[in-house]
Amino acid sequence: MRRLTSVISVILAVIALIAFAATPVLAQNEQFIPLLVYRTGPYAPNGIPTANGYVDYLRLLNARDGGLNDVKLAWEECETKYNTKIGVECYEKLKGNASLVNPYSTGITYQLIPKAPVDQVPIHSMGYGRTAAADGRIFKWAFNFPTTYWSQASAFVKYVGEQEGGMENLKGKKLALIYHNSPYGKEPIPTLTILAEKFGYDLKLLAVDHPGQEQKATWLQVRRYRPDWLFMWGWGVMNQVAIKEAAGIKFPMDHFIGVWWSGSESDVVPAGASAKGYKAGNFHGVGAGFPVHKDIVKHVYKGDEAAAKANNFGEVLYNRGIMNAVYDTEAIRTAMAKYGKKQMSGEQVRWGLENLDLTESRLNELGLEKFAQPIKVTCEDHEGNGPVFIQQWDGEKWGKISDWISPMRDVVRPQIEKAAAAFAQENNITPRDCASEN
Amino acid sequence: MTEFLTAIFVTPFIDIASGPIFFGEVVLGGLMTGVMYSMVALGFVLIFKASGVFNFAQGAMVLFAALTLVGLMERGVPLWLSLILATGVMILLAFAIERTVLRPLVNQDPFTLLMATIGLTFFLEGVGELVWGSNVKRLDIGIPEDSFEVAGMLVNQFELIAALVAAVLVAVLAVLSQKTTIGRALRAVADDHQAATAVGIPLKTIWVTVWSVAGIVALVAGIMWGAKSGVQFSLSLIALKALPVLILGGLTSIPGAIVGGLIIGVGEKVGEVYWGPAIGGAIENWFAYVLAMVFLLFRPHGLFGEEIIERV
């Protein structure tokens, strides 16, 4: 036993020494994208389809187009288990040649925002992360397009108003927000509070403690309050339990709207048939019927639809992964249009992200007709003010049930600028002058 | 400040008095939740009673048992056979644990054994995820989940059935412990390992039995919780919720687990619904522990726990 232990220790030590001073090396003329994924751990049901979608789109570009303008795409996955410390370790390991990084966790995003300018790796936190990063004058290296939580909250209120027959009818209505007791869950609260004052609805805030495995008290309060509309900012097991509890207290599911991280297939699975009618926000296409999907089956899975299905093909989060990959690759392409068709550096990709102009015709070219809305990112606006729509679970699959809803920019943008200014002041950052830069 | 004080000392009571039916519903909900907690706590109690080990891996065992059951069902094995097979797996696991972890570490101090069960937790979680995958799995064993109204209070059928199952489980365990030979042997081992060996009670067999029973209890708890939230990784975090129950009831008492569970369940819910809004909500987590701690200050070994007499 002792012998075995000492032998093992020696082997481990040797391997450790070899690794000590090494830095990862990359081939020339390859565009490297690190992928921080969480395929294990409590959030794996959400992390797996997202990662699969992203990787499949990259594979599609390599297989069908030979990469981006003949520069092959390379990527490496690093498992973070949604843990901030492991995320930092993954980032440090892979930042060497990174074109950009998708932290896929609000906690990790916050870590990386101060490091981005130093390491010259732009951050794309698509629809999550630090909402204030929408103000590009202060957050030069962080992008959160196509939309943010604050915008989504305002879009939800707009949708509810529409459903009630007009925004004036919101007066006196009761809105409740069930949120995960973390910075992520608290994101919509300021916006919803401001809108409550503006439109006269009553807002009740109900926090659910992490991890949210047990929510009886919250739902008893919902039962007592009897809100007209219920919003949810949940994550992980909290989603599944909440939907089940809502069904248990016979809450009308079509008045229950979840944020875009609470609206995937795995969230409605445990509740089964009783989840029918549950709604959620989204900002990209639903289902597997788009031209890009056909291409993926053809070029990546060589026609094997069953294998694609096993990889969460066509699921909500899979499409989100595709959306993310599309934005990132188009940004790199934009950079290449300016700097030349070769390997792009982090700084160049940052320029590409900031000047991304995805038009409707370009989307159609990519096989994404009606999958996403056109978007234009600028120096001031790293959010792009992308619209949101509502999808609904019909018991079998998700379906888009509303038109694209534009967020209330007049309410949200001043808040963003205020938050960004506070950050700038605390960290001695001078806002950029966008007009003087090109 | 006065607003805060009124919110703490006056408003909740007015609230309760003005809505007695709702209060009844909250209490009922608390009782149901408490029962679910006690199911997990029972596993801890069994193992601690018989081998003096605080089984940190109980949560992982709940997850592992549930995963095995659902995994088998997903592959088309009929329910009754899956249940039998899952029970078999847990018994095999008990054998394996006794052989590889308990036997080499016999007579070590409790911290070492605790750490060993921690290592076991990592191991079980890794194996469970490796073999059965990490997606959320629906657990449907045919328990009806309708709610119906009783005197104005909403009662969930599923929870009633869970309460019944827990009651049966506790009754069976109590009878086992008091009336059968093996139960007597268990109590003897819990009292004093060496004396029990001296009388001829085979320690190893007792340990395997206890860990198997705890495994089966974990399976039942896993089924109940898994049906509520889907079988997924977070299930192992339920153990954290069961700890205050354990402490309140006493680490070595089976009825204590139930009573503790009920008290914690009701306390948590009533606290969250009536006092929560005054201080910001989501107080359930620490409230349960504080409640347990308050009880501990009066009875340092839990309500029904064995008093440890120290001699100098």
Place this chain on the structure above:
Amino acid sequence: MLYRETGQFKTSYRRDQAIFPIAQDRWSIGIIIGIAYLVIPVIANEYWLQAILIPFLIFALAALGLNLLTGYAGQLSLGTGGFMAVGAYAAYKMTTAFPDVPILLVLLLSGVFAAAVGVIFGLPSLRIKGLYLAVATLAAQFFLIWLFNRVAWFYNYNPSGTITAPPRTFLGIMITGPEATATVRYLVALSFLIFFALVAKNLVRSEIGRTWMAIRDMDVAAEIIGIRPLTTKLSAFATSSFYCGVAGALLLFLYLGSVETLAFDITVSFEVLFMVIIGGMGSIMGSIIGAAFITFMPIFLTNAPHLIGVDIPVDLAKELEAIIFGGLIIVFLIVEPHGLARLWQIGKEKLRRWPFPY
């Protein structure tokens, strides 16, 4: 033969009572510290410094704190994460309110706040013992995390609820903030660890340490011979929380840069407890070795297949890592139930006798 102390005669009580009485010991510690200060910053790349060594040093400090409480004073505590959070938030509030105060002083003062909180939550230890106390400290853990989430004053009313370490310099060198190099931060963390390890070693060899150990071994007997359980237990909580608070502040300022309360949740408390138990309870060296094991092993296990050229999917790698890690813990415990520090001691004893077998 190498490790004999023949020829080393102590000529004063001071020499006799030194922490490292044998000259070879002093030399080895000196060499190790020298390597840590001079060689490692030069040869280690940024990944190693930033992602492996700095967290190791910080968690070693936290493990040291917990070991003082659990290993030396016998009070099992699972509130480590909460006390670290107190230190981090206290340091953040102090430095944002008084930006001109030297950052090193701020980091030390944050420990004082944590110590005060530790004393409050240590009060139940006068009545509750053993495993039951652990659960009482869990109340501290959950309550403190809830408090920092709830009371917006703690995170300066930031809408995101996250606190970010502002850039600060010391003697002209940038120590915190994104501009601070990994090398500088590593050296600061190393200095903190060495200083506090020295303090801890002296504490446990002094009267306070002996009262702690007496309470741990048999508190009724200790009370009879005149040791006051109240002051002893509370002093243990205070000191331990001080260490954990400083470690928490270092976590924010030197390692992560930005934290939300999730960074201090219950998993951190358990992690530090693992470090203490695996390393060896009641041993200063043990805390450091335990921290090394728990920090290095998972990273090593995740990267090992990649290093030897075998490519396996990341989720499989993580699952295998969990399995191997759990298995290794059990193996190490079977081999040496008293922790890795005991293995180290046995190694030293064998070295003394080498090349003779007995």
